[in-house]
Amino acid sequence: MSAAGSPPVSDRRVRLETRGLGRRFGGLRAVRDVSVTIRDGERVGLLGPNGAGKTTFTNLVTGDIKPTEGEVILDGERVTGFAPHQLFHRGLARTYQVANPFPSLTTLDAVMIGAFAGTRDVTAAASAARDALDLLGLGHRCATEMRNLTIVEMKEVELARIVASGASLVFLDELLAGLRPNEVGDLLEVLDRLAAERSLTVVLIEHLVGAVMTFCERLIVMNEGAVIADGPAAEVAHDKTVVEAYLGAKWRKDA
Amino acid sequence: MLRTYSAPLVGIAILVVGGVYGATSESAANLVAMTAVWALMACGWNIISGYAGPISLGQAAFFGITAFITTVLFAKWNVTPYLGLIVGLVVSLLLATVIGLVTLRLSGLYFTLATLTIPLIMATLTRYFGYHEVARPYVGESLAYFQFNGSLAYYVVAAVLVAGALLFTARLEGTRTGRYFVAIRENERAAEASGVPTFRYKFVAFLLGSVFASLAGWVYSQLSFVFSPDEVYNPIVSVQALLIVLIGGPGTVLGPLVGALLVIPLGEFTAVYFSQLPGLNELMYAIVLLVVAFWSRRGLYPLLVGGARVLWIRLRPAGERPVKTPAVTDDAAQEGAARDSAEVGRST
Amino acid sequence: MVLLQALLNGLLVGAIWGVLGLGKQIVLGVIHFVNFAHGHLVLLAMYLALLLWTLTQADPFLLLPIVVVIMAGVGWLLDRVLVRPLVPRGERAQMIATLALALIIENLALMIASPQPRSIQTWWADTALRLGGLFLNYGQLMGLVVSAVVFAATWWLIRRTPLGVMIRATSQNREAAQYMGINTSRVYGIAFVLSVVLAGVVGAVYIVSSPVDPSTAWSFLILMFVVPVLGGLGSIPGTALAGVLVGIVQVLSSTYLDIELQNMIVFVLFVLFLVLRPQGLLGKATDQFRISV
Numbered sequence: 001m002s003a004a005g006s007p008p009v010s011d012r013r014v015r016l017e018t019r020g021l022g023r024r025f026g027g028l029r030a031v032r033d034v035s036v037t038i039r040d041g042e043r044v045g046l047l048g049p050n051g052a053g054k055t056t057f058t059n060l061v062t063g064d065i066k067p068t069e070g071e072v073i074l075d076g077e078r079v080t081g082f083a084p085h086q087l088f089h090r091g092l093a094r095t096y097q098v099a100n101p102f103p104s105l106t107t108l109d110a111v112m113i114g115a116f117a118g119t120r121d122v123t124a125a126a127s128a129a130r131d132a133l134d135l136l137g138l139g140h141r142c143a144t145e146m147r148n149l150t151i152v153e154m155k156e157v158e159l160a161r162i163v164a165s166g167a168s169l170v171f172l173d174e175l176l177a178g179l180r181p182n183e184v185g186d187l188l189e190v191l192d193r194l195a196a197e198r199s200l201t202v203v204l205i206e207h208l209v210g211a212v213m214t215f216c217e218r219l220i221v222m223n224e225g226a227v228i229a230d231g232p233a234a235e236v237a238h239d240k241t242v243v244e245a246y247l248g249a250k251w252r253k254d255a
Numbered sequence: 256m257l258r259t260y261s262a263p264l265v266g267i268a269i270l271v272v273g274g275v276y277g278a279t280s281e282s283a284a285n286l287v288a289m290t291a292v293w294a295l296m297a298c299g300w301n302i303i304s305g306y307a308g309p310i311s312l313g314q315a316a317f318f319g320i321t322a323f324i325t326t327v328l329f330a331k332w333n334v335t336p337y338l339g340l341i342v343g344l345v346v347s348l349l350l351a352t353v354i355g356l357v358t359l360r361l362s363g364l365y366f367t368l369a370t371l372t373i374p375l376i377m378a379t380l381t382r383y384f385g386y387h388e389v390a391r392p393y394v395g396e397s398l399a400y401f402q403f404n405g406s407l408a409y410y411v412v413a414a415v416l417v418a419g420a421l422l423f424t425a426r427l428e429g430t431r432t433g434r435y436f437v438a439i440r441e442n443e444r445a446a447e448a449s450g451v452p453t454f455r456y457k458f459v460a461f462l463l464g465s466v467f468a469s470l471a472g473w474v475y476s477q478l479s480f481v482f483s484p485d486e487v488y489n490p491i492v493s494v495q496a497l498l499i500v501l502i503g504g505p506g507t508v509l510g511p512l513v514g515a516l517l518v519i520p521l522g523e524f525t526a527v528y529f530s531q532l533p534g535l536n537e538l539m540y541a542i543v544l545l546v547v548a549f550w551s552r553r554g555l556y557p558l559l560v561g562g563a564r565v566l567w568i569r570l571r572p573a574g575e576r577p578v579k580t581p582a583v584t585d586d587a588a589q590e591g592a593a594r595d596s597a598e599v600g601r602s603t
Numbered sequence: 604m605v606l607l608q609a610l611l612n613g614l615l616v617g618a619i620w621g622v623l624g625l626g627k628q629i630v631l632g633v634i635h636f637v638n639f640a641h642g643h644l645v646l647l648a649m650y651l652a653l654l655l656w657t658l659t660q661a662d663p664f665l666l667l668p669i670v671v672v673i674m675a676g677v678g679w680l681l682d683r684v685l686v687r688p689l690v691p692r693g694e695r696a697q698m699i700a701t702l703a704l705a706l707i708i709e710n711l712a713l714m715i716a717s718p719q720p721r722s723i724q725t726w727w728a729d730t731a732l733r734l735g736g737l738f739l740n741y742g743q744l745m746g747l748v749v750s751a752v753v754f755a756a757t758w759w760l761i762r763r764t765p766l767g768v769m770i771r772a773t774s775q776n777r778e779a780a781q782y783m784g785i786n787t788s789r790v791y792g793i794a795f796v797l798s799v800v801l802a803g804v805v806g807a808v809y810i811v812s813s814p815v816d817p818s819t820a821w822s823f824l825i826l827m828f829v830v831p832v833l834g835g836l837g838s839i840p841g842t843a844l845a846g847v848l849v850g851i852v853q854v855l856s857s858t859y860l861d862i863e864l865q866n867m868i869v870f871v872l873f874v875l876f877l878v879l880r881p882q883g884l885l886g887k888a889t890d891q892f893r894i895s896v
Contacts, residue, residue, distance in 0.1 A: 113450075368828050
């Protein structure tokens, strides 16, 4: 689903690189030796069964927790251990599994928080926020409190927040959770449009393989803290190790 | 412009009315002066905990230290309280810097506990160094030494400071800083991920709160003839600020003033008429607080406003009643809300 | 010799702080409920013991079981009325509501019992066993015995009984425990009542050797957190160790420095540990806080 005429992936600028990234919790290695490279404009799906370490890995990249091993390099700069707000100002944004982080703020207020990445001025931020909301078709919901939005609208507001900040590398943690099948398709279309218009590099963290296949050209699959597959979506989906991780060993020979 | 400042203007109007009432008698003046002092204290707490989030129970530290510094400088070295205030403010800010840098990295509960220990530590140190009860020297009516025969003048000073606090808070609400505070309070993690340097801004809020607590302590020390470490460094001082703000409406401009109006006069009233039952007023406030904690995180103020609105709707003639349009008709939204409350408890 | 006596006194005093910390551990580790009224519950128990002693003149250690039963009842009531509605509301709401409860208790105490310190007069507090050159105050010695028994009983409960398994499971993962058929609401209720009962034991023992007045509750509250943090959140032996450590620090401070400073030094230690070594002495450096050993 990438835009026609764009350069092949391998020629594109490297946005994010992790080298041997890992995290221990006491005796548990939640993330082990993960080395991935993400290039400009890619659409990557990060998959794996529950407990595979996807969210921990994301947390390591976005600065929510510090790694115990390895490095994170963003646009050529070593950002290992940087705080989330520092990464945000360098163009890296993420959403959280909790759909509604700011329930009592109005939609506009919530998006403005993101817009403040670019400016101190309240009026400028409000204007950027409104533009972002309009881009997502939510301009008419500016004054509604976040808690009164439908779940699809909440997710769109999250996207608006990211757009308003001018972020270019985006980690979306379980964006599709809690949506009905038709809503999933709709939201992915919105995301597709947004990614094309704003030249976003997107990493979708999900555990439902099918939903992600339509959007992502590349899949990274994790299991038990390590990467077990990384490549073009079609190939990875049929990889034996991946099938085994999701469904168990007895399905392996049928893959 | 008017919109931003409509709340503080109402506050100023209330303060003026208070002044008129205070002019009627010395006891009235004393009452309104005390109310103003507590409103000032509450404004400080409101900035840290009402707007930015972390619940600080250590405000008494700044209240007390300014009170002590001002009075001791006055009593021992004849330093005018105006200079005493400057010194007190500087010391408070230094203290707040140290405390803030150390404790703000702790999560909510432990931050609150750590701040609770600070005034207790300071009370102990104050007693240890020999200061038990201090009294401000009596010099009679003297503007140069910030001393007046009646309480009304103290009220005027305090009221001006409160007005300043209200205006400051209103202005703060409209800036990026104010909005960052609210985002931090709503969800610190998400705010951090949205580019808010949460530690830095919590620290700023903490310093601002300390300034107002310090100012309140300054007026208090000159208004009260005598005070002791146990009185000004008492956890109850910090808790009372919390009480006032939570009852009045945290995170709003007028909340501290409304709360102070509700809490202090009633306290004085019961102290006089029910003196054989010490603690009765506190008991009532605690019960109100309990109610507030259960039914409305926004304090009495929005409850009152909401209640007034309901009453207004009921009292209008039937034909004029607005048709209720629910904000959301989707049951998906309700599902979403239910899912959210399940999500909140989950750790990632 | 003075040092040895001080250390001994510290041990005797510290034992009861261990029980105090244990109660807080349980409510924090199992239910993850913030109870700012916990210190005032100790206060309540002290006044209860005082009341019973005033009425019956019976030996305070005989009154202990009665106080425990009453406190269990109070705990059960609070669980129904306060804890259950507040658990889903989050830390902030719990802090504020329990703070309100603390104020209610404190002011009721002020109103009913007056701000004057009151104490129990018994022979326990005034006589001591003489061992070599050391003195062991009987009251404190009994306190040590009671604490040791309570600790052992609680440890046995958590480690060796089916209920203990349920408690540990719920503490680690409430959802998973529910899937295994554990009635986690009931476990929460039991854990809370247990924490109140332990607070009651502390109060009933402490009143034997110290006077009570409404303002002491805040110190209890802080100590209640200090001990688990110092010992390591989630570690029961750590709590015992930390309790004794706190007791020793207190006694050493009052012997060699000034009696006024004893709590202050403990508080400073508390903040230092929170910032520099939050896992305490025996705790594990993990992100979650769960009851383990």
